[in-house]
Amino acid sequence: MQNFDNLINGEWRAGASYSPNLNPSNLTDVLGQYAQGSAADVEAAVAAATAAFPAWATGSIQA
Structure with missing residues (x-):
């Protein structure tokens, strides 16, 4: 049986x-x-998520 871990800040x-x-x-x-x-x-x-938000919020839909 497979365990599925949490992805937090790019790390499982x-x-x-x-x-x-x-x-x-x-x-x-x-x-x-x-x-x-x-x-x-x-x-x-x-x-x-808080740290990533500023860059993410200014990106385009295509990005």
């Missing part, structure tokens, strides 16, 4: 725990496990 980060992603038409079919972010992960993601 493992979670402290993982939550299964179930196929809704067959609840015994686990499609993968997704990382559960901690408060520190949320803070890091918000800081990365």
